[in-house]
Amino acid sequence: MDVCTLGDLLDVIGEPSVRLHTAPAGLTAPVTEALLYDAHAPLPQVPGALLLAVGVRAPAAGPLTRAAAEAGMTGVVVRGGDGPVGEAESAGVALLSVDEDAAWHQVHLLLASAIGAHPAATGGGDARGELFALADAVAAAVGGATAVEDPRQRILAYSTVPGQALDEDRRQGILGLQVPGSPENNEQYRTVFAAQGPVRLPALADALPRLAVAIRAGGETLGSLWVVDDGRLAPDAEEALAQGASTAALLLLRARAAQELARHQDGDLLRRLLDGTADPAAATHRLGLEAVRVAAFVLDSPVSAPDGEQTALRLLDLVRLQCEARYGRHACVLVDGVVYAMLPAPAERGGAREPAAAPRRRAHEQRHVRLAEDIVRRAGQALRMPVRAGLGEVVPSLAGVPASRDDADLVLRVLGPELPVASAAQVRPRLTLLRLSEVLGGRRELATGAWQEVLAYDAGHGTGYARTLLAWFEAGCDMAGAAQLLAVHPNTCRYRLRQAQQHIGIDLDDPDERLVLWLQLRTLADL
Structure with a gap:
């Protein structure tokens, strides 16, 4: 599992919420959880923990830093700015601080959420593993092969209990992680989603019958649980399936919350990369990106302030969806009405001046331009207003993101109805003249x-x-x-x-x- 580090935590939360004063062990020190200090209980031995110095004034926290070091903890968080930096350095633990008026329970919630969401944000393996474990547990309790699906009939997890009956529909669904579509199948899904509990469904074509139930949280349908019924299901199969649906709802809600938190964190990190205030090395570790190109998307139509904000947020969702479909988990952010995305680019092999380097760069640039054109076309149709997209130059590391953003912003200024999408290289003469006009006019x-x-x-x-x-x-x-x-x-x-x-x-x-x-x-x- 990918362990959250101190650098990850600071990159996700960062100033002004949390300030780092010293980190003797470096930013790669692991952070496993956040603990509230209790002066009336022994200090627990929790390696990698951050200890929140509840009830201890910052200048008097020196003994607590030494105790935290003896307990194997990574750092101590004090309230206020004048903490014992020297003693923390001597003890070898990190010292962090929050505002004087910050509520400790809110600080604890913030840190615990960020630490707990890190594995899901960086790989998503835990949430998916829990769903597979649930599918196995339900299959064992109910007595039939089980699948967990989302509302679009995509298979999120499936059981692997030996000896349970399978049919061709089940095999094809697992192979493509998508239930084979048919009018009969769609009718069965409508039946399941309309029912308040488990439903027994007849066999379709050569498939076996099914027992299914909708997965709900409140009034929202999150997906469904399906069990292959070969006539040997347990007597209490419906009750066991209903309980499994309740557990699945909790897991899906938790996975959604972790995904939303990860998106928020990635977006905040991208915002700080764009304005040059993020640590490029920590950002590279979190996002797994090096050479990138910044793409900027903007609405090309004047709209009122409330409508414009809502439409810009819809544009953000559309850009993120298309980028995630192409590149997987992806950081996109809305800044001053402009949606920014980082498009991964291949690092140059053999140096930028290698004869084959230029054709490779042009080919990759064309792929990025085609992606931007596709996004602009889809967004224009969905939002019913024109959209423009400008692509900056490729930069070899995330330290160059502000420069690529400047390129993309400049490209947006020279675009129009006759040319709604372009890269900086494609309109370089126009960009040069625009910059010249600014220099000459100034x-x-x-x-x-x-x-x-x-x-x-x-x-x-x-x-x-x-x-x-x-x-x-x-x-x-x-x-x-x-x-x-x-x-x-x-x-x-x-x-x-x-x-x-x-x-x-x-x-x-x-x-x-x-x-x-x-x-x-x-x-x-x-x-």
Whole structure:
């Protein structure tokens, strides 16, 4: 089992909820559980525990750190900021703190939830193992092969008790982890979900009869339990199956809570990676990612604030669903109306300059672009409004996530209805001009020049010299090409350029002046 470490815990909860003051054993020290200190009871021997210093003022917690070290604990949590750092370092235990006004029971719940959810969040093996153990227990009690299913007829777990009868439907379902679909099957599911208790169902085609019950929590249907009935079920099979459904409901609710907590934790970690405040090494350990590309998705339609927030949350769910279908458990987060996802990328083999590296990069970029295009198409259909997606450059480690995010944000700014999805590499010239416009516009000496005189002359005399100059530049200083862009005769274009030089004093024979005038008209004139 993947043990939660101190680094995992801090990465999941982190500041301002919990602050780390010292960690002599490092961030890889295991954290097994959170314990509330009881001054009236002996200190338990719990290796790896975090001891919450209830009733002990932070400056006076030195003896408690030594006692925790003797008990094999990983650290002590005090309330307030002035804890015994030196004594904790001498004892070899970590010292953490929470706010002075934090309630100890809430701190305990926060830490225990994060520690307890770590194995499920990193692998999901425990929840799945418990469901398989439940299927075996129900099969033994009821007397028939048992399967646990979700509401979509996907098989979550199945029994492996020897000697119990099977049929082809059971075998096919286990092979694909999906019940074979048919109108008759669907009708049986409707019967099961409409019933208040176990239901005996007749055989379908060559299959054996079934005993089934819905798994419910409150008014919500979480799934169903199915037992193959070969005529040898136990006399109390229905009662045993109903009890099994109650236990299955608890397991499924717990698995859902762990999954939701893991999503929240991964999302919070991604948020901190995006703004550069997370520890990349700890994030790599938790997420299992190294080389990545940040993808940014945004609604391309103005909506009111409440509607926009709800629609953005729906977009988050859609992006997460598609990414999880492609990559498994996946971190996505909504930040200021933009949904961000990290798309895994292969690390470069043999160096980025290897001849085969460039084709590999392009091929993988195309796969990412196709995924983004598919998400944009599906989201647009589901939300009934256009969506844009920008993809940043691949970065070799999670330390580069903020840079890839900057790329993705910049790409979003140059996209439009004619190009709703693009990677940074695909629109690099546009990105360069956008950045240039920001640099030129932000510096007086760079923003001043003949382009302002051209615009002023046009405004005062009703001429179109600025557009003529820009068309000429963009046609490669070809008069016929410029005239075609402007839909005028080449002589008209030639006349306008002569007049512009004469009235404004620009020198179009000077390559430096041409270059600067072109850049300024292209980036600053908003033509």
